[in-house]
Amino acid sequence: MTEQEKCRVICAAADEKKARDIVQMDMIGLTSTNDYFVICSANTATQVRAIADNIEEKMEEAGISFLHKEGYREGEWVLLDYGDTVAHIFQQDAREYYALERLWGDAKLTPYEE
Numbered sequence: 294m295t296e297q298e299k300c301r302v303i304c305a306a307a308d309e310k311k312a313r314d315i316v317q318m319d320m321i322g323l324t325s326t327n328d329y330f331v332i333c334s335a336n337t338a339t340q341v342r343a344i345a346d347n348i349e350e351k352m353e354e355a356g357i358s359f360l361h362k363e364g365y366r367e368g369e370w371v372l373l374d375y376g377d378t379v380a381h382i383f384q385q386d387a388r389e390y391y392a393l394e395r396l397w398g399d400a401k402l403t404p405y406e407e
Contacts, residue, residue: 294355296328299378303331304405306351307382310335310344315405316394323400328377330400332393334385338368344382345371 294302300317307315312333321328335341345365352359352375361374369387373380381393394402 294357296377298355299352299357299375300329300331302351302355303348303373303375303378303380304333305407306348307331307333307344307380308405308407310340310347312340312344312382313385314388317403317405318394318397319401319403320397323397327374327379330379330381330393330397331405332381332383332388333405334383334388336385338384341368341371341382341384345373345380348373348380348382 304315304317312335315333318330318332320330333344335344342365349359357375359373359375363372364370369384371382
């Protein structure tokens with residue numbers, strides 16, 4: 294599966310659970326560890342975990358397991374690391390606080406469209 298296909302699966306899985314403001318960030322040349330970030334927002338910790346669960350399920354169905362998962366218990370910010378592609382699922386306040394889109398301002402942003 295290509296990186297772009299991984300991003301599409303992650304975005305679609307997040308959208309199925311009503312994630313908001315889903316964007317793909319092209320990190321190629323900006324970091325040596327990842328090529329893409331997918332970032333989205335949720336209203337509650339329960340929704341953050343539901344989005345993370347759905348992403349994990351859809352990626353498993355595609356034959357891809359995450360390498361690392363962080364933040365699931367708290368549900369404020371869950372990170373799912375798929376190697377070259379990382380999914381970040383935030384509660385809105387945490388997304389605004391950490392502001393990855395501003396932190397990595399040189400990255401090309403592509404909003405998800407169904």
